[in-house]
Amino acid sequence: MGNIFSKTALLAMGRSCLDALFPPGCPRCGEEVDRVGALCPDCWPSLDFISDPLCHICGIPFEYSQGEAALCGACIAAPPPYAGLRSALHYNEASRAMVLSFKHGDRSDRAPTFAAWMKRAGRDLLEQSEMVAPVPLHPSRLIKRRYNQSALLASGIAKGTGLDLAQDLLVRTRATASQGNYSAKGRVRNVRGAFAVNTRWQPHIEGKTVLLVDDVLTTGATVEACTRSLLSQGVTAVNVLTLCRVVQPASLNI
Ligand SMILES: [Zn+2]
Ligand SMILES: [Zn+2]
Structure with a gap:
């Protein structure tokens, strides 16, 4: 038949x-x-997707085009440890509520949609990367939440790309207080030395480019700490892809 x-x-x-x-x-x-x-038609206008023109390294949006591969003032003055960073959405009231329900409200079913948005925002970074890894949660927090939202995003992003998914590439060496409790400087101190490369992965990362995945970028302290840890263990370059990012108008180079 x-x-x-x-x-x-x-x-x-x-x-x-x-x-x-x-x-x-x-x-x-x-x-x-x-x-x-x-x-839905009500939510569509409340979400603010990030689009070109952007700083070539940190992905902060420019108000008008500054030419290809243009950098913002902050990246010229002190380049971040990662090679490139992109985010799908501005962190505003609407995306905040969405992320909170994803994190704490059992809305893990939304991960594939968010991953698709992130893939679109980070298509250049995906092309340059070989491995995908999430920012890890400390085990104590993982028990409370039952899943690591960044790991769900990482798995959605790796799907269909041929990139190696390394869910446990990074581990937390200690529990850190929530970054929300700290100023920008305090956040850097809070996460310094808090991440390490899992010994299981150490033989496989030499010379690789890793795409690091997180849900929200605030000051960048967490992804920078993760990046430094990866670079110190032989990774060649780290790219960062997040669902949302805080964009401070004052930090725009316009
Ligand atoms: Zn809606
Ligand atoms: Zn920049």
Whole structure:
């Protein structure tokens, strides 16, 4: 008997049956939408996607184009340890609520949508990277939350790219207080030496470029500490991809 339906058609049928049972929800408010990953008309304008022109290294948006590979003032004055950083969204009231429900509200089902947005924002970094790894949670926090939201994003990003997913590439050497309790300088101190490369991965990272994944970038202290730890163990370069980032208008080089 010949195949009446192609595999793709069967998959599509399966998906539409699933959609009928569990209609896809807007990743921000949960309102029913017509396809997975689509935002509802109310939420679409409240989310602020980051787009070009950007600083070539730290990815901070410029108000107008400064030419290809232009750098912001901060990166010219003191280049960060990572090679490139990109984020999908501005961290604002709407994305904050979305991230909080992802982190604490059992909305791990939204990871594939967020990962797709991040892949779009970080397509250049993906091309340059060989391994994908998340910023780790300390085990005590992992028990409380049940999952590491950055690990879910990392796995969604690695999917279909051929990049090696190294979920436990980095480990926390100590529990740190929440970064929210500190000033910019305090945050740097709080995470200094808090990350190490997992000994299991040490023989496999020499000369590699790693794409580090996190949910929110605030001052960058956490990803910088992770980057330094990777570079100290033989990694050639680190790129960083986050779902959201805080953008301080004062730090824009305009
Ligand atoms: Zn919505
Ligand atoms: Zn910059």
